Amino acid sequence: MKPFLAQLKFDGRRLILRNFSFQFFSILMPAGFYLLFTKVMVSGTVPVSFSLQYMASMIVYSGTINALFGIALILMHDREKGLLQWYQLTPLGVQPYYLSVGFWSMVMNGIAIVVLGMLAVVVNHVSLTLGQWLAVAGVALIGQIPTLLMGVAISFLNRPETLSIVSNLITFPMAIVSGLWWPMSMLPSWLQPIGKLMPTYFVNNWLGAVATHATLKTTNIIGVSAWIGVLLVLVILETRQLLKRGDGVVKA
Amino acid sequence: MQPIIQAEHVSFSYGEQAILKDINLTINPGEIIGLIGKNGAGKTTLLNLLLGVRAKKSGHLTLFDQVPGGPLAKRNIGSMLQGDLPIRGITVVELLTMAATHYPTALQPKQLMADLALTELAQRQLTTLSGGQLRRVTFALALIGNPKLLFLDEPTVGMDTNAQQAFWARVKALKELGKTVIITSHYLPEIEQVADRILLLQDGRFIFQGTLAELQQQYQQVEISFQTSLALTTFEALGGVTAVSQVNQVVQITSTDGDRTLQALVPYLSQLRQVTINRESLATIFVHLTKEA
Numbered sequence: 001m002k003p004f005l006a007q008l009k010f011d012g013r014r015l016i017l018r019n020f021s022f023q024f025f026s027i028l029m030p031a032g033f034y035l036l037f038t039k040v041m042v043s044g045t046v047p048v049s050f051s052l053q054y055m056a057s058m059i060v061y062s063g064t065i066n067a068l069f070g071i072a073l074i075l076m077h078d079r080e081k082g083l084l085q086w087y088q089l090t091p092l093g094v095q096p097y098y099l100s101v102g103f104w105s106m107v108m109n110g111i112a113i114v115v116l117g118m119l120a121v122v123v124n125h126v127s128l129t130l131g132q133w134l135a136v137a138g139v140a141l142i143g144q145i146p147t148l149l150m151g152v153a154i155s156f157l158n159r160p161e162t163l164s165i166v167s168n169l170i171t172f173p174m175a176i177v178s179g180l181w182w183p184m185s186m187l188p189s190w191l192q193p194i195g196k197l198m199p200t201y202f203v204n205n206w207l208g209a210v211a212t213h214a215t216l217k218t219t220n221i222i223g224v225s226a227w228i229g230v231l232l233v234l235v236i237l238e239t240r241q242l243l244k245r246g247d248g249v250v251k252a
Numbered sequence: 253m254q255p256i257i258q259a260e261h262v263s264f265s266y267g268e269q270a271i272l273k274d275i276n277l278t279i280n281p282g283e284i285i286g287l288i289g290k291n292g293a294g295k296t297t298l299l300n301l302l303l304g305v306r307a308k309k310s311g312h313l314t315l316f317d318q319v320p321g322g323p324l325a326k327r328n329i330g331s332m333l334q335g336d337l338p339i340r341g342i343t344v345v346e347l348l349t350m351a352a353t354h355y356p357t358a359l360q361p362k363q364l365m366a367d368l369a370l371t372e373l374a375q376r377q378l379t380t381l382s383g384g385q386l387r388r389v390t391f392a393l394a395l396i397g398n399p400k401l402l403f404l405d406e407p408t409v410g411m412d413t414n415a416q417q418a419f420w421a422r423v424k425a426l427k428e429l430g431k432t433v434i435i436t437s438h439y440l441p442e443i444e445q446v447a448d449r450i451l452l453l454q455d456g457r458f459i460f461q462g463t464l465a466e467l468q469q470q471y472q473q474v475e476i477s478f479q480t481s482l483a484l485t486t487f488e489a490l491g492g493v494t495a496v497s498q499v500n501q502v503v504q505i506t507s508t509d510g511d512r513t514l515q516a517l518v519p520y521l522s523q524l525r526q527v528t529i530n531r532e533s534l535a536t537i538f539v540h541l542t543k544e545a
Contacts, residue, residue: 006353010346018341082335086393089303090354091326 007096008103015074015104022108026066027115030058033181034119049212051124055116056136056207057180060200062112063144064175067151068167071105075155076163102148109144113137128211135210143203143224149231150199156238174198199227254317255280256401256432257302262311263456264297271297273456275311281400284423284433286447288440290542294456295436299403302434303331315401327356330399332407336386337393338378344389345374348396355397368392369418383410391419402426404435408442420446444534454542464534473532473540474510476517477502478524490516502526 016022038046038054078084078097087094113136120126128136150170157163175181177195184192184201195201202223209216257279264272272294279285289295300306301313304321315325339347345361352358365371370392373385381389387410394402404423408416423433423446437443443450450467452460460467473494479501487496492509507513510531517524532540 003353006350010342010350013346014339014341077340081337081339082333083337083339085333085335086331086337086351087354088305089326089329089331090351090397091323091356092354096354 003092004096004099007100011097011100011104012107015070015101016108016111019070022066022070025069026062026108027112029065030062030112031115031119033061034058034116035123037182038124046124048124048126051120051126052128052211053208055120055126056140056211057204058116059109059113059136059140060143060204060207061175061180062116063109063140064147064171064180064200066105066108066112067144067147068154068171070108070151071101071148072151072155072163072167073160074101075152076157076160079155080160105148106141106144109141110137113140132210132213136207139203139207139210143199143207146199146203146224146227146231149228149235152235153231153238156242174200177201178204180204197223199224202227253280256316258312258314260312262301262308262313264301264306264309271456272301272308275456275458277451277458277461279432279434281432282427282430284427284446284448285435286443286450287434287436287453288438288443288450288538289453293453295453297456298453299405299436303329303403327397328400329403330394330397330401331403331405332390332394333403333405334409336383336390338381338386340377340379342378343375344370344378344381344392347378347389348392351393351396357398358396359398361396364392364395368395368422384412384415387411388415388419391422400431402431402433404433404437406437406439407435408437408439416442440535440538441533450534452538452541459541467534467537468531474507474513475504475530475532476507476510476513476527477504477530478527479503480520480524482520482523486520487517492516 034054038051084094084097087097117133117136154163154166154170157166177187177191178184178198178201179187179195180200184195187195202220205217206220206224208214209220255278257277259275259277262272262275262277263270275298287295287298297306301308302315302320304315304319304325313320315322316328318324337347345365348361348364352361362371362374365374368388368391370388373381373389376385378386378389387407391404391407394404408419411419420442423435426433427448435443435447444464447464449463450460451458452467460470462470480503484496484498484503487493487503487505490505490507491512492507493505493513494508495506497504505513510529514529521527
């Protein structure tokens, strides 16, 4: 247990406390968007259902940014700089490292839920029961798994420059077409069916339904599960390919 | 004495391409081994097999009487590889403190930092360190588990002269403590300075295994130069001489058997002035050998 706690302390410092990118892009930016679109750029009072739905959207957006920019880059960086190799050669291996990164990525999402939830309560006076908040947190954490797997999948790319381009190409189009930034009805009609296939669309709808007491649609749960299945297979195949290619092994 | 590493007829290949061929090797506790070879000779693959990152295709290979990569082997190995872990958002002491928890008999990070003159860098973030400073931290990371066997790969790259000297002094001290050290480096004067035994790898085979003295005995050419009024033909027939030349007044003899040639020169000593003898360095022998192979 002691090694795992030490690993958590180590990763907590670098992934959260001293990680300005996370603090800015995954917390401050979604919080700023939330205030902008529910308080600043609106006239009159925003309906509570919109405040809740947009809170859900920004929680999903924060998780997406965190997974595709933050976690993907950290995994690539750790592999490129030899940290992963160092773990591989120690008696405990890579398990504590992966468990710790997985734990902190969930905590990162948890922080986003707390910050955006508090904003929704304080600024827009939304009110949810404890059970609903717990359900929001649970769905948000499960819903982060597809984007987290996407982050892991693209972390296997060879160069940080390529990773940056790919992250941008996935995150922002996916956020826009799946209705995280503004309602899907504002998108061209040909784009809407594509948006409805995105993992963030399924998670956003699922989370929104939990937050606004709407009826839960099984299609959202099936959609998230299908994405988890597909991405899990992709990550497994990539890992096998990586081991076969011999990347990450010692260079002399 | 139980060997730390034992390899018998070990080979490794990628598909049809043989990388290591019939490697036989015994490394005992307390030895400092210099593993040298040109790029592509098979050093990387051998290191990967020893660290348990890759598996041999045939033969028998053990570390601490175990298959490489096993728990006991990992507990007893420290490695200073080419990456320097410039991890963002982490200080030197935080890295070493975390690393210590990965080993059952780890050293105290603060004591280790004091021993390696890293105390003043303890609170510095890794990303703010120079290349040489990072290398020293990587050395500390290799030692933190109190290993019995240490792999050092191009260990002094980026270090200044003082740091290099301190580093090699520390490596010699480790030997006194009974640690075994395997050094891979292209900077051969360093290997020459510390290695008890040299393993020269060429095209996946060891073409030499032995001490530097044995290597010099076996392969070294000696250059003897002096001024004399004697004719060049006097020296051509001397034992071991392979070439005689004269530039201005200086005669230069190249010999493959320095001892024999010097004995043969004794009768002429009174007629020789300003005698100099140059023995070839490991680097020069390495170039000769790897050219021949």
